[in-house]
Amino acid sequence: MMSPLGAATSMLLLLLVSGRSLSAPRSFSIDYQNDCFRKDGERFRYISGSIHYNRIPRVYWKDRLLKMYMAGLNAIQTYIPWNYHEDSPGQYNFSGDRDLIHFLQLAQDVGLLVILRPGPYICAEWDMGGLPAWLLRNKDIVLRSSNPDYIAAVDQWMGKLLPMIKPYLYQNGGPIITVQVENEYGSYFACDYNYLRHLTKLFRSHLGQEVVLFTTDGAGLGYLKCGSIEGLYATVDFGPGANITAAFGAQRYAEPRGPLVNSEFYTGWLDNWGSPHASVSPEAVTKTLNEMLAKGANVNMYMFIGGTNFAYWNGANGPYKPQPTSYDYDAPLTEAGDLTKKYFAIQSVIKMYHKIPVGPVPPTTPKYAYGSVEMKKLQTISEALDKLSMSGPVRSKDPLTFTELKQNFGFVLYRTTLPVNCSKPTPLSSPLNGIHDRAYVSVDGVAAGILERSKVIAINVTGKAGSQLDILVENLGRINYGKEINDFKGIVSALNLATVPLTNWTMYSLSIDEAVSEGLLGAREATHRAPPQPVALSPPTFYGGSFIIPDGIPDLPQDTYIQLPKWRKGQIWINGFNLGRYWPSRGPQVTLFVPANVLSTAAPNNVTVLELEGAPCSSGPCTVEFTTDPILNGPVHGDHTRRRIPFAKEDLL
Ligand SMILES: *[C@@H]1O[C@H](CO)[C@@H](O)[C@H](O)[C@H]1NC(C)=O
Ligand SMILES: *[C@@H]1O[C@H](CO)[C@@H](O)[C@H](O)[C@H]1NC(C)=O
Ligand SMILES: *[C@@H]1O[C@H](CO)[C@@H](O)[C@H](O)[C@H]1NC(C)=O
């Protein structure tokens, strides 16, 4: 309870605050003379952290923001992924987990300012760097350039988005202090200044003249050359161990005066399937952080919490290497929002420069091990085809891409017949590496092998003329960085049998997510129509199981992790929520984060697995297991032995 005196004081405070805001309006600007930002006229420096609302369930936004606030941050930075909000042209979604405005409001309520990065391109290890795949309906589109089709789409999108943002700018009473235009544009081949000029005008026309617009590029003159332009404040990004004198020297090349800003100080690094889990020591992070803060620089830590690439949202690096489901990033808050040593190490460095809030840090959320769940075979993809292909098949002489089939994510089944007798093993090959990205091949319902982009471009098949050839193609995530971002999916070039291209395709766009959430795959027993499978490989098959959350234990449901021992590769849903891809046979990620909000205490929880290569069910226990501890650094089985150089943009080319 507040004492009457306390109430009087806070009333006075309120009067003072509103009194000041009447005489001196809120302002945020760059002071070039004194090399700093100014907020309401006062010298201001931000210490910020990146959090992507699109990688965290809405119910946890506040918890993560509070933890960031309690670490001593005064700002957060977020991207806005265009493709997350405009699934098909003109169809916008800003509700539920996509409620950007609610996120901005929460940040402000918690006491955090916002550095906003609305793209249009964002990189972010997010599918296609946030660009919508439907842009590729123009096959020749030059993304991130003055290409008219691209510009028209950008204008439409920004015409929707930026007016929503405007009331949330700092000077309009909201939390947004600065807005980034494009993203590391200097790393892109196009170097199209007219494009940057167009974006500058577009942002200004919607947001006004006052807001600070900025760019971010690698800390090297080569990047700043094409990335920075008159009218946008140039900032740089670099990680622990950098020579900060040299790095900020690069920023000074583009901006002789103004605040020093590292817009992406890497607290960890991204992962790829088949490469070891990234890990960066707290000491390395705090050493460079301390140096930057001592120099008076503004810093955003990328990431402060990474979160999860739920469903199909992960991106990929080129030459093709997709990123896993977890975006833990070895950040100071884990994928599940847990506090780490790195969190407290960063907090103690910040404490040396800024006053940090007093009071307890919100605790790590408890995890619960629901135990193991017995899984039962439901149906193969081919058996369930009538339920999965809601739009019906499309026929064409040559195979069509996902874009041509108007499908963004997931899986397409390509079907044809063997035109000739293949009594001896006959190569089925994609000479132009056109399987994007992984194809599960079967002949008359019997698994025949797997083709994989940049890894396996040919397998042998056998079968009689007229045998049914089924090729389930998985989109493993679009390239999000570099010049290969026009990343078409499906069978994108000729697939040959011996030397002759296969024709007469029937293609099924699969609405697996809808079928799973509507329970269409049911608990039907397998038909056993197909002959016994070789243990090595089975055709893609759904499995289902369920579990009840025990009564009498308080505070359930709680978060958990799921692992799939001896399962190989696939996709997993709980109660229709798509948790993402699992691939323990490739590594390093072994467990998937299951947020409590997808679980139910009112009904049995339904687990659906699409296993693409072969479930352990024929040879032993056929279970999935819930545990309390994440495993993100499991053994890896990649054949790329290229050594990773952390924090170097070249590493991602
Ligand atoms: C919009 O997105 C939310 C959150 O992902 C989802 O629950 C909802 O179904 C979507 N709405 C439409 C119309 O697709
Ligand atoms: C850091 O960079 C500056 C400027 O390029 C250079 O003078 C200095 O020697 C470098 N320091 C180290 C330790 O390499
Ligand atoms: C395939 O082989 C069978 C005999 O096994 C033969 O009857 C048939 O004509 C052959 N078909 C083609 C297209 O070669």
Ligand SMILES: *[C@@H]1O[C@H](CO)[C@@H](O)[C@H](O)[C@H]1NC(C)=O
């Ligand atoms: C296909 O079979 C031929 C003949 O048996 C063999 O030489 C070749 O190595 C096989 N190719 C593949 C990709 O397995």
Ligand SMILES: *[C@@H]1O[C@H](CO)[C@@H](O)[C@H](O)[C@H]1NC(C)=O
């Ligand atoms: C094309 O495929 C359809 C069904 O998949 C089949 O009925 C038809 O005979 C095939 N046509 C040719 C020319 O192979």
Ligand SMILES: *[C@@H]1O[C@H](CO)[C@@H](O)[C@H](O)[C@H]1NC(C)=O
């Ligand atoms: C799981 O599926 C069963 C059977 O369709 C259904 O009754 C139940 O409500 C589902 N559970 C949840 C949490 O949706």
